[in-house]
Amino acid sequence: MELPTKAASSLESRALGMALGHAVGDAFGATREFAEPDPTFSHTEIVGGGTFGWRAGQPTDDTDLAMIVLRSMPSRTEFDLKAMRSLLIEWHECEPIDIGVTIRQAIVRLKRGAALGGDPETHSEANGSLMRVAGLSLLDLPWMPPFLKILEDQTRLTHGHENCVLADRILISGLRAGLRGGDRKEVIRAMRLSAHGNKWPFDISGVATLSWDQLPTTGWVCDTLHAAFWSIVNCRSFEEAMVKLAARGGDADTTCAVAGALFGSFSGVDNLPTRWLNVIEAKEEIEHLVESLLR
Template sequence: MDEDRTAGVLLGLACGDALGRPIEFETPARILAQYGEVTEMLANGTWGKPAGTVTDDTDMALCLARSLVDCGGFDPDDVAERFVAWYDAGPFDVGNMTAKALSRIRDGESWETASQRVWEESPEGSNAGNGSVMRAPPLAVALADDHSQLVEASETSSRITHADPRCTAGCAVLNLTLAGLLVGRADPLSDALGWLDPTAALDDALRPVVTGDLDPSTLRSTGYVVDTLQTALWHGLHADSPERALVDVVNMGGDADTVGAVTGAVVGARFGASALPERWLAELDGRSELRALATRLATR
């Protein structure tokens, strides 16, 4: 695999996360009034952090990447332990389903039981969040040449905190698409949908991204995994540059950091790390470790 593209997956994810972090939860109108079009890493904003600060999206992707490297492969028990340790350290941003599942794991439940119960107890509308797809891309780098193993690991990784079938299938679709980009497939999302035969909700939302039969004005930046994938894959696969894709999605506001992170992984795999704006990378937290982990994942 091309080293520039593998580095692009993790660095793109972190760039989208950090670019969207200051304007998370804002509306497009409020973003425009306060900042104009956001094209730079901003300080302060929603979480009051320095420019280039990443959130739980990148933090949890780093937990997964470090586990893959240290364990020599995917070990869900080790990943769950790392997630709990990260959660116990008191991150400033953590999703509701993630927090509920990790709290139960910390209190002694197995991750399988914890996430299943959280899902069963969550009403429709709050049971299929994007908290597992945002962290999934390290698996695509590590397992790009083994689709069966990549699907199994992606679905299992999701189930540590997000057991809804839309979430598990969403992680697999995203990672199959990233893997396809990394190995040079011409139509990676179409291949991913054909390989996985995902749930109808995902297929109905993502098939128009393949065909181009989609009105971009209908895209949404929310915490719902289907919205996140539809928006991120449309912009990630159709934009003419990583900068254009990420500027467009984060300025939608809403769940700007997570939609930015997923879009960033896609454009990173598509264009490579060298196509990411250097001015963004210069301010990005953890850029050296992200690049080093990508190299180790791709060569493990």
């Protein structure tokens, strides 16, 4: 299915597209997490399995954490960092099947009473914040210091490295462009401008020119952002992006989740594949969270 040339008509459709596109990407890519690149990969359904033996449509940490961010937003103008800390601790106590090293260490520090923003991991450049941040694009705040502080606080709660802060900011720039009615080209442009304006220390436009077999898809935050950006530049449909990114393996659930949020933000939920949406176990909960925020 080709993407619509016009953006989705309503904010609700785009917001649901962003949040559910993320969850679909997570579930689709989970099958291929940690796998080697496979140019013959061509699944057309969400089948689960993978390293952790997921049920088809089961949320992995990407969806769990993205819902924690949504639950930490009392409204479209507020973000509650303390609530997020409590939700992270609660999640950790449920012993999630898949949890990143940086996140786990950060939550243990928070459990031991680390001050918010006081002791973030500054060495790790893992993608644990980028995999969950998408919901903050729904905040209806101007791109000014109070909003940037919310973004940065959210990142630094677990990931203190500057590249993690900047990657989250560049992704949110793209998602906001989509949510505001932009089309694919406008989302690409917003991310390019954000990378330039924020002095992103890598050539994001150059990455988009890589061939599929050169594309890195590790859990390094820069690779994840670049892979998602590559997919919106090079793929003409949500399905094509999911299949190409999952085929690359590596941190496939996260690259597919971040790319899925980007595609959904401009195409809207009505243009996501129904057969994929229908197997997402957290679908109703995500719909409820997004609709409550928009109400």
